[in-house]
Amino acid sequence: MTRLSATITGGLACLALTACAGAPRQRPLPTKPIAQGADTVETARRALQGHWRLESLTVAADDGRTMPIEAAGRMELDDFGNLTIEYRMSEAGIKALESVGLTPPNPVISTTGQAAIDPAQHRITYVPPNVAERAFDPKLAAARANPFALERIRYYTLEGDVLTLATRYDNGRDAATSRWKRMP
Numbered sequence: 001m002t003r004l005s006a007t008i009t010g011g012l013a014c015l016a017l018t019a020c021a022g023a024p025r026q027r028p029l030p031t032k033p034i035a036q037g038a039d040t041v042e043t044a045r046r047a048l049q050g051h052w053r054l055e056s057l058t059v060a061a062d063d064g065r066t067m068p069i070e071a072a073g074r075m076e077l078d079d080f081g082n083l084t085i086e087y088r089m090s091e092a093g094i095k096a097l098e099s100v101g102l103t104p105p106n107p108v109i110s111t112t113g114q115a116a117i118d119p120a121q122h123r124i125t126y127v128p129p130n131v132a133e134r135a136f137d138p139k140l141a142a143a144r145a146n147p148f149a150l151e152r153i154r155y156y157t158l159e160g161d162v163l164t165l166a167t168r169y170d171n172g173r174d175a176a177t178s179r180w181k182r183m184p
Contacts, residue, residue: 044119047158049077052180054087055162059176061100062169069093075180083115083126124154124165 054073060066070093076084087109089097097104114127152175154165161182167175 039119041117041119044117045077045079045081048117048124048156048163049079051076051183052163053183055179055181057087057093057176057178059097059100059102060174062171062173062175064173065100067096067100069096073178073180077115081115081117082112083124084110084112085126086110122156124156126154 052075054071054075057069057071057073058066059069070090071087073085073087075086076082089104089107089109091107094104094107111126116125116127117123118125152167154167156166157164163180163182164177165180166177169175
C-alpha cells in the first residue's frame, strides 16, 4: 500500500502543479503615463540624440583668460541615453590647453557611458559604466578638479542643429565650452 500511496500522491502533486498554471493578470499594473511636454527627459533626450561633430572648443583659465583649442571631435547619444564622446586635440591644441594650466592625459580623449539628462536645469551628466567602483577613487577626484574632465556636468543649450556644452568652475564661470553641429 505504501507504493500505491506514493504513486497516488505523486500523481496528485503533478496534477496540482499543472492545474495551477499562471493566468494572465486580470487588472493592469498601476503605472503612470510617460511625461510629455517641453521640459521632460523624454523630449530632451529625443532632441539631443544623434550624431554630432565638434565645431569649436574654448577653455577658460580660472583667472578668466580664454583660449580656443584646436581639436576635432564626435559625439553620439542614442535612443537609450548611451553617450560616446571623442576629442582629438592637435599639438597646437594641447599647447593652448597647457597655456591656461590644463594638461590632458593624451591627445585623444574618448569615452562611452550613460548620460543622465536634467531638462529643467539643462544639464547632462556623464555616468561611466563603473561609477560604483570609482566613487572614492582619488585619481577620479583629481580628474574632476579639471574643468575639462568628461566626468563634470555639462550645461547645454540647443539652437536648431547646434548644441553648446559648457562645464563650469566651482565659482560658476564657464570653464570649457564646446559647440557641436548635428550630422545628417
